[in-house]
Amino acid sequence: MNTLKIGLLLLMAALTGCGVTAPHRNAGFADLDGLSMWDVDATVSLSIGPTLLHLASHSIEDDPQARALMRQLDGVRVKAYEIEDDPLAVAEDLGEINARLNADGWQQVILVREEGETTYVLMKMVDDKIAGLTVLTADKSEVVFVNVMGELQPEMLADTMAALDVPAPPVDV
Numbered sequence: 096m097n098t099l100k101i102g103l104l105l106l107m108a109a110l111t112g113c114g115v116t117a118p119h120r121n122a123g124f125a126d127l128d129g130l131s132m133w134d135v136d137a138t139v140s141l142s143i144g145p146t147l148l149h150l151a152s153h154s155i156e157d158d159p160q161a162r163a164l165m166r167q168l169d170g171v172r173v174k175a176y177e178i179e180d181d182p183l184a185v186a187e188d189l190g191e192i193n194a195r196l197n198a199d200g201w202q203q204v205i206l207v208r209e210e211g212e213t214t215y216v217l218m219k220m221v222d223d224k225i226a227g228l229t230v231l232t233a234d235k236s237e238v239v240f241v242n243v244m245g246e247l248q249p250e251m252l253a254d255t256m257a258a259l260d261v262p263a264p265p266v267d268v
Contacts, residue, residue: 118144121169123219123227123244125201129192139175145245168245176238186213189233193217201229211235225249 118124145168152165178185193215197203205216212234219227225247232239 118170118244121227121244122221123169123225123242125172125196125217125219125227125229125240125242126199127172127174127192127229127231127240127242129188129195136177136179137174138177139173141171141173143171145169164247167247168243170242170244172240172242172244174240178233178236178238182211182233182235185233185238189213189215189231189238193231196229201227 148165148168148171152162155162155165193203196217201217201219203215203217205214207214212232214230214232217229217231218225219229226244228243228247230239230241
């Protein structure tokens with residue numbers, strides 16, 4: 096192994112330990128590996144840890160709720176892939192990732208299938224608190240995974256969804 100590779104490995108280990116990247120040992124960490132590599136091409140991979148999230152929260156001055164939410168986060172990971180060959184194989188992989196997360200204690204709270212698009216939303220509960228939220232979504236050309244870690248408050252999520260103009264689910268009477 097050459098010195099450049101060793102240096103990069105040491106840098107990655109240092110960054111992981113100091114909170115710059117999302118923590119793998121967090122209760123809300125979701126293992127998002129499993130796509131058939133011959134069917135997708137990675138286009139985005141982002142991992143932000145608590146240090147950067149807390150620094151970013153200081154720049155939010157006009158929205159105290161968003162600022163408080165940012166301070167509660169331990170990590171955010173985003174992975175996006177372009178589908179190269181077989182969208183059906185990728186959809187199958189997505190279902191397997193969802194099943195594996197369910198087996199790891201994640202609870203599927205939303206499943207949407209419409210017009211060639213599938214979206215799973217899962218939550219990880221620890222001691223009656225939301226420790227993580229994961230979204231898996233795919234259409235015919237792209238797959239996106241989002242994993243948010245931290246002690247998430249349901250009311251803060253509701254306020255965030257309302258601020259983003261996401262319609263509330265229908266209430267059964």
